[in-house]
Structures are given as C-alpha cells and as structure tokens.
Amino acid sequence: xxxxxxxxxxxxxxxxxxxxxxxxxxxxxxxxxxxxxxxxxxxxxxxxxxxxxxxxxxxxxxxxxxxxxxxxxxxxxxxxxxxxxxxxxxxxxxxxxxxxxxxxxxxxxxxxxxxxxxxxxxxxxxxxxxxxx
Numbered sequence: 588x589x590x591x592x593x594x595x596x597x598x599x600x601x602x603x604x605x606x607x608x609x610x611x612x613x614x615x616x617x618x619x620x621x622x623x624x625x626x627x628x629x630x631x632x633x634x635x636x637x638x639x640x641x642x643x644x645x646x647x648x649x650x651x652x653x654x655x656x657x658x659x660x661x662x663x664x665x666x667x668x669x670x671x672x673x674x675x676x677x678x679x680x681x682x683x684x685x686x687x688x689x690x691x692x693x694x695x696x697x698x699x700x701x702x703x704x705x706x707x708x709x710x711x712x713x714x715x716x717x718x719x720x
Contacts, residue, residue, distance in 0.1 A: 603679065608634040608643035612650045619654070628654045642679045645671035645687070652690060662694035685714030692718055 602609050615630030631654065634647035645668050652664030669687050672680040680687075692707030708718040 602646065602683075603642075606639075606643055608638045608647050611637065612646055615650060624654060641671040641675035645669075645675055645680055645683070649683075649687060649690065652694070658694065658697045662691075662698050665691045665694045685711045685716030688714060689716045689718050 604610060604613060611630045611634035615627040615634065618624075618630060619627035628651075631647060631650040635644070635651055638644040638647045648664050648668035648671060652661045652668060655661040655664055665687070669691060672684065672687055688707045688711035692704045692711060695701075695707060696704035711718060
C-alpha cells in the first residue's frame with residue numbers, strides 16, 4: 588500500500604459523508620479493503636470527476652494518489668490534493684493535513700527527493716501524523 592490512507596470512519600478527522608465525492612471515496616475504501624483495488628481506483632477517479640469544490644477535489648485527489656502505481660503521478664496527485672486543501676475551507680481540511688503531508692513526504696521520498704520528503708514528514712508530525720518507514 589502506498590503512503591497513508593485516510594480512514595473514512597474517523598481516522599483523519601471528520602469528513603462530510605453527505606457529499607457525493609466523499610461517498611465515492613468511502614465506497615472506494617470499502618472496495619479496497621475487500622481486495623477490489625481496480626474497483627477502488629475507479630471509484631476514486633469518479634470522486635475526482637464529480638468533485639464540486641476544493642474540499643472534494645482535495646479528498647478525491649488524496650485517494651487517487653494513494654493507489655497510483657507510478658511514483659511521479661502519485662506525486663502529482665498528492666501535490667494536487669494539497670493545492671486544493673489550501674484553497675478549501677480550512678475548517679474542513681484541518682484534520683486532514685497530516686495525512687496529506689505524510690503522503691507528499693512519501694511521494695518525494697520514492698521519487699528521490701529526500702530533502703522535500705523530510706520537510707513534508709516534519710509538517711505531518713506537526714499535525715500529529717508521524718511517518719514510520
């Protein structure tokens with residue numbers, strides 16, 4: 588498994604399950620836990636395609652990145668997730684930032700940028716998510 592997967596039922600703070608994109612991510616998580624990774628990936632991409640604001644784009648991009656097999660593409664999706672988090676209502680994403688930062692750290696680590704990885708791992712730790720290699 589790549590990076591850190593947020594757990595819809597409370598692992599990364601509160602998520603708004605009334606939103607369709609978030610519901611698709613929750614369904615994707617269930618599919619992933621059931622071993623149906625292709626179905627999960629499709630649901631995460633559907634969440635991205637159907638996202639209506641920066642909060643939903645942040646959540647969806649985070650999940651798409653999680654199952655992206657290409658490290659450079661995972662980095663792009665993780666960067667996209669953080670960019671949308673910065674544009675979203677901060678009350679909605681505050682509990683989610685640690686997970687975003689640790690995934691960005693991991694993406695930088697696997698693409699060979701140890702300095703950037705360390706920076707994002709430190710930011711994740713400041714938000715209560717400690718990277719464990």
